[in-house]
Amino acid sequence: MRVGIVCPYSFDVAGGVQFHVRDLAGWLLREGHAVSVLAPADEDTVLPPYVVSAGRAVPVKYNGSVARLNFGPVTAARVGRWLEDGAFDVVHIHEPITPSIGTLALWQAECPIVATFHSSQVRSRAMQTVYPAFRPSLEKILGRIAVSEDARRTVTTHYGGDAVVIPNGVYVDRFAAAPVRPAWQGSPERPTIAFLGRLQEPRKGLPLLLEALPAITRAVPGVRLLVAGPGDQEAVRAAVPDGCSVELLGAVSDDDKAALFRSADLYVAPNTGGESFGIILVEAMAAGAPVLASDIPAFVRVLDGGRAGATFANESSGSLAEAAVALLADPARRAELSRLGQDRARQFDWSVVADQVLAVYETVLLGAPAKPRGAVSRRLEGLGRSLTQGLGDSLGRGARRS
CATH class of the missing domain: 3.40.50.2000 (Glycogen Phosphorylase B;)
Incomplete structure (x- = not known):
């Protein structure tokens, strides 16, 4: 299976989502799957061979913390190239509504999409403002995973639909x-x-x-x-x-x-x-x-x-x-x-957790309608251009304030 995994947070800074993505990718690779991870990273960051940098991230106050995110038209083009080059069977986006490369991948990907929701939060004012534009893209997600009941409740309360709970993994x-x-x-x-x-x-x-x-x-x-x-x-x-x-x-x-x-x-x-x-x-x-x-x-x-x-x-x-x-x-x-x-x-060992994630991939692939691979649809390209410009400006202002 060809799997593309999108991490919204920069690999320059250690964090739970980054560790989760890294360890899941490692397990899938050892099981014989082809895996590519897309994540923000500075030019001098030493990355594993399976990680593709989406470019430098900027610090933004988000969910009670300061996250290093990457957004904007240039980044959108990089995401598009990664999707085209990867020809993935499934794309697994972590935190798809975080204003970073995950949302860009969600807008552009045409293959089956799985999303993992890590956060437990009420929607921020910024997310409430842009959520109507996100809603059509969220419908593209065929498999939803939440890392906990708290994260699942966030999904069901604020974004609609449901999610299967699969916890974070650890190599015990x-x-x-x-x-x-x-x-x-x-x-x-x-x-x-x-x-x-x-x-x-x-x-x-x-x-x-x-x-x-x-x-x-x-x-x-x-x-x-x-x-x-x-x-x-x-x-x-x-x-x-x-x-x-x-x-x-x-x-x-x-x-x-x-x-x-x-x-x-x-x-x-x-x-x-x-x-x-x-x-x-x-x-x-x-x-x-x-x-x-x-x-x-x-x-x-x-x-x-x-x-x-x-x-x-x-x-x-x-x-x-x-x-x-x-x-x-x-x-x-x-x-x-x-x-x-x-x-x-x-x-919570990865031998247990990763099998559950893989089962979601397989279920999504079985139920996904057959679609020809090709260029990103014009509708989504237009949506992506307009939203990336607007959100990019907002993130820039937030980064300057932080």
Whole structure:
């Protein structure tokens, strides 16, 4: 099968959607399928051989975060060439209504289309403005996937139709086999807590964790917080409360991330919202880290209702501190959460998830009407030109403001 996968977010910056696209493409390639991924990327970005750059992205505030997106007439032409050259049996677009290359592919593709919706959100004002123009193209999607019930609810509420829930995937064995790093490994007297996320993104919850850290330190004087992720480390260092031990690791590789999870006594996910799934929890569980997470709905579902990991009241530093102290004082409970978490993570292994995605491809191909391959229809070309110009101007203004 010839599969084209479209990632709306830039491969320059690590993120859940990018990891999902990369890992799905790798699994399909190993299974013998021909795969090409189209994604924004800067010229100097080192890309896997199966990734085609759609050009440089610009930072835009989107869904409570800053996403690096790519849009406009020049990008539309690149998308069109990629579709023509690929002659795909199916095109799989991630986040098709994000104003990036996914919408351009949706307008132009003539082969069967599958879409995965990752986000859990209400529509933004910008999306409400342009949604009427998107509606005809959304009807081209023959297979809809949502990574969680929260994402599925977004689809059914705001975009019409339904979606099958297929979660994000993780190569569980890679995390389970990661080595323990002595420098990150704790001891009964000096346990380690790990955090991983974009440092300056408030919804990832680092400020909340730092707020809870003095109470944790008073109860467990030797505790160390290991903070990994891209961002301004000096700003974080300036925010560390007096008397608390925090080590800033910066952005980490996949191998280092797995080793961090394997080595820490406790992984804390203090995210405050805007999450539709929680792939980071699955990765931590796969590595055997006992997980403590905020009780936002997406995280509670990943943790099997709280059975595979502990939770605390969202946005409550006191609840976070109380739960962390209790777990650090209870090695048996942490060992139990580690075992239950690893069992739970197996349900999200790519060997399970990718088979479900492939089944959607096959179902879509069986039900798709036969269409001759050829140039993009004039109607969609005209629609694409007008909308890319308008949205491109809007994105440019947003990028200048951010």
